[in-house]
Amino acid sequence: MLNAALPWLLAGFLIVLGAGAVRRISLWRAGRPAPVDLIAGLMAMPRRYLVDLHHVVDRDKAMSNTHVATAGGFVASMALILLVHGFGVDNVWLARALLLTTVVMFAGAVLVFRRRLNPPSRLSKGPWMRLPKSLLVFAATFFIVTLPAAGILPDGFGSGILAFVLLAGIVAGLGEMLLGMGWAGPMKHAFAGALHLAFHRRPERFGGGRSTGLKLLDLDTAGDKTLGVAKPADFTWNQLLGFDACVQCGRCEAMCPAFAAGQPLNPKKLIQDMVVGLAGGTDANYAGSPYPGKEVGKAKGSAIEVITEGLVSQETLWACTTCRACVEECPMMIEHVDAIVDMRRFLTLEKGTTPGKGSETLQNLIATDNPHGNDPASRTYWAADQNLPVMADVKEADVLFWVSDGAFDMRSQRILRAFVKIMKTAKVNFAVLGDEERDCGDLARRLGDDATFQSLARRNIEVLKKYRFKRIVTTDPHAFHVLKNEYPDLGGSYEVLHHTRFINELVEQGRLQLNARTGGTVTYHDPCYLGRYNGEYDAPRAVLNAMGIQLAEMERSGFRSRCCGGGGGAPITDIPGERRIADMRMDDIRATGAEVVAVGCQQCTAMLEGVVEPRPEVQDIAEMVAAQLVDVAEPATAREVA
Amino acid sequence: MSQFDILFQPLNINKLTIRNRIVSTAHAEVYATDGGMTTERYVQYYEEKAKGGCGLCICGGSSVVAIDSPQSWWSSVNLSTDRIIPHFQNLANAVHKHGGKIMIQITHMGRRSRWDGENWPNLMSPSGIREPVHRATCKTIEEEEIWRVIGDFAKAAVRAKEGGLDGVELSAVHQHMIDQFWSPRVNKRTDAWGGTFEKRMRFGLEVLKAVRAAVGPDFVVGMRITGDEFHPDGLNHDDMKQIAKFYNDTGMVDYFGVVGSGCDTHNTLANVIPNMSYPPEPFLHLAAGIKEVVTVPVIHAQNIKDPNQAKRILEEGYVDFVGMTRAHIADPHLIAKIKMNQVDQIRQCVGANYCIDRQYMGLDVLCIQNAATSREYMGLPHIIEKTSGVIRNVVVIGGGPGGMEAARVAAERGHKVTLVEKADELGGQITIAAKAPQRDQMAGITRWLAMELTRLGVDVRLGTSANAAMIRDLKPDVCILATGGTPFLEQNPEWGAKEGLVVSTWDILNGTVEPGKSVLIFDSICEFSGMSAADYLASKGSLVELVTEDIKPGVGIGGTTFPTYYRSLYQKEVIMTSDLALHKVYREGDKLVAVLENEYTGQQEERVVDQIVVENGIRPNEALYYELKAESRNKGQIDNETLFDIKPQPVLSEDTKDGKGMILWRLGDCVSQRNTHAAIYDALRLCMHL
Ligand SMILES: Cc1cc2nc3c(=O)[nH]c(=O)nc-3n(C[C@H](O)[C@H](O)[C@H](O)COP(=O)(O)O)c2cc1C
């Protein structure tokens, strides 16, 4: 009886899966068009899955093995089930192979099951708690059902009551695996995930590449096009697809600084809310951690309803520091930050509801080309005593020193002066733009004002065009990122270096000699825009090393560094939470026992120094280097560069 | 962005960009050596200010351009010889290296000097009228000499330029030659150099023309002037506006420095460098008045001590640059601290005028509270580095300025420091001194130290009387006694201190004794305590007679401070009597009788009063020292050779864990009575090597 029913059952489930898939695809297609090479994407998919995605998953070895066993076991089992039970290919060896794959899958499912016995808080519960049982049932049932075909049990095995039990198992197993895949069960991730990998909006990320620059917003509003994303349907179709790939593993949640600070943001919930939005409905079935301070079950939306009018609150979107910790951690390679900024673009450009000091800051940027509304003529005040060569005079230099808006801030000026001292000591041929420099546009862009970003960027590019230089060096990782990764879209392509890399080069070339630093323990804080955004983890450490410093590394360092709280305009939008991100970061620092935390970013410096004393001292690497220079009559003390 | 942004707006003087709006104005440093050369001490003193961020230093207060304006009395800078040029180059380089700018004040002092030394010159002045402050008689300057001095100015300016300095400031203030010609009080000439406004202006104009012609159009030439001489027969504010406009309109002056008050009497002199009895910026309005009539930047200094004050003055546009001169003597890193958001770490000038009062005596300028100032060349640090050696347990007994400085320096070095103070508050004798009228700012010295001790995490134990057992319990590696002293009333048993017939100035200032209705203060010391007690009692309504056997009450107080005491005491009708010693005191009914004896005739006279206060200095509190001395490894001794050489005490190289006991030092008045600076200096030079 079973043997007769099985092919039909399989066929039936496959048809339902197909119908589900078609429906799901139609949901995604509600999104805006996106230029994707479908064929190439599909061809590349297996490799992206097996190599790139595995690379991320493999950070958690146990989970990686579990997934390989379960998923690999399932895919192989399913193929064999179709052959053995679907098309009735009568081959003992095929059947025995199927036995093996179901055993592997079962073993994997046992591990999943065990993990679900006491799941960490980041994991979603709900249907996800059912999944390991379904996996076990699926594997066990098909193992038993296949025993006769493998010649281990007699052919007639499995009649009567047992047949009903097995049938129930088959229905349950196939239901979870196939029906769930097309119709929004946990297994949806396999289907959506695979396609998401194939049609990813940042294919450059695969094969070890890095793609972190935001995409240019088309400012043309002809045909009533909304700027940014108001409704789920305003996302591109492959973004919607990406949301659907989420496995609710909560790795993003565990890394999110805003979540940890008790601000109303949880990247996992956000992605799930996008899923609710694209399919229509409420978040009542969401079984993971909420946005801190917000109740679950109240959110509802659909593809054509404005997201911030019922689905996600504006505060959630403004709490993000754009640190990319979630993106870095996501095994499904989902792009949270793109989505958040897309939605911010709508809020800022169409609604004008940038909170906190946001609107004021943007107005300042528009009026004065700097975020605090400083008199543009005061941009060079800090350098009145520095005798810096200015591009307008010299026209040409090896290095263009991009000063950034730190020029207006007394604390940052110490970093700038220290770096100038370093360059002068190493006899670097450099020049600055002086009054011709403008804010790089980073802040405007993260706050969703792509118009202001583009205007600043275009004007900066115009200025840069006038001069000849080999490379740009800056002490500001935000400017570094924008100039390096986001200006090319507007026609400005340069070799851009962070000052730590440049200093390291000078040291390696023997152009800078550094004394060994004495004194207490030092740790290093990786700025998000230097580390995760640009992969620059080594140069700062090498420079510290060159001063004889043995770093006491934080647990959260390198690509897992915790944001200082200063990115993405978060200090400006200032969404309240239970704690301050900078305080948590300072606790990370304190845990190393360090007396000094080395940083490579003026924003990090400002955030960390905002933590009430007593606390470790915060020093930019440039300041530390300037104090250890050999061959200058007097190394620069903090007060001297002040 | 910071609240102090306005301070950090660069501004040009002529073509010279000054990085911020803070200036150290010209002051006679008394550091030049070798006949007026700017040598090592001089250079490092200014380099420290530049390092600390000062925008512009105008050095060399009253630097002379000619050999008949004596330089040696105040070791001032001598621009009358080409020998100065290489020294200027050193000076300019040192300041420029740190982004600062440096100019020099040049002058011929005319009659404002002394003739009885150096080359024994005849001093010169427009009309040969004697100058009272220096008791200086002089001749009437002749036409030939006038032209020669004009030429000397020009040559001196060229030397400054060749030495790489950024400019010169012509001193036409404090009654030097140029303003001697201006002032009808001193200039009684009837020839081409006196009489009408234009004729009185002529000397200054000829100097300006000659200097400008010699240095060219781009080199900065400024002028320092008074805003009002405050003499009925002198130049008033309107006159000064007219003068400023006159010179401004020549187009040859690049900036004006403006200060309030004339300077040729003791009383006006005190205005020039206002001590702590003055309100903040007392003469700003005069500078603002001059700014109204000129078109070039105006600098003003006089009692601007605080960055907030400087900021307000600039924001309100009264002047273009703020002079913070003593503020920089007290803390050359003032600007850096503002920039580093460490305003509360600034060692703020308290206006004790130790600096200027030394200067008037021809002694090198030192700050009462910052012993590193001008001793940079000896290696005394403004930033104390952490030790790389052993961390010691340092116990300091006594929370006066010496003990606090010792604790601060030791804590900056990274040691574990405990400070024990008997009283319920820190400050020691400074706390008492600050109780007198108009002297409350003295407490700024110890307030800063107290804040630093908190910042540095020193374990401060107040209300704790230390004894030997307690010190042993604390197991110090180093124990520093700074236990101060006690008023010395027992010197003459006839005073009846034992019987309680006399009380001390401390009793009065501390309020432990109620002020009597009629009070006789006998002051054998003639410094601050006696004057302060008199001022205090008078302000409480007592009838006070201040008696001394010395030349005059307050004679030991410097030239800018005794006048402000006198103003206050005379106003309150305190009687000041000199040449009488207190011979004996006895009781008669509910009154006390003071028997006074004339120092020169031996004649006695009596005063019947309610209260007798004796100021006779202090005796060291040394009991604890002698109790601990024997068990200390160094027997309490300080090696003077290394101390004076600013080297580590030899005993510091021993291992203090070897069981030979702690290191014991004592400093300040518990050794012998000296002053605040002495205690702080010893504390710094001892503890900086800990
Ligand atoms: C020790 C000392 C010496 C001074 N000598 C001169 C001088 O030679 N020429 C001068 O123009 N001003 C002199 N001054 C006055 C200062 O330039 C300044 O006007 C005064 O100290 C008030 O400013 P302050 O309150 O910022 O200290 C002297 C001041 C001090 C403290």
Ligand code: SF4
């Ligand atoms: S970018 Fe950072 S702050 Fe924003 S959601 Fe991701 S982890 Fe959270």
Ligand code: SF4
């Ligand atoms: S977004 Fe990525 S990291 Fe976050 S829960 Fe989903 S799959 Fe996991």
Ligand code: SF4
């Ligand atoms: S001695 Fe006094 S007046 Fe002079 S700088 Fe020091 S604190 Fe100020």
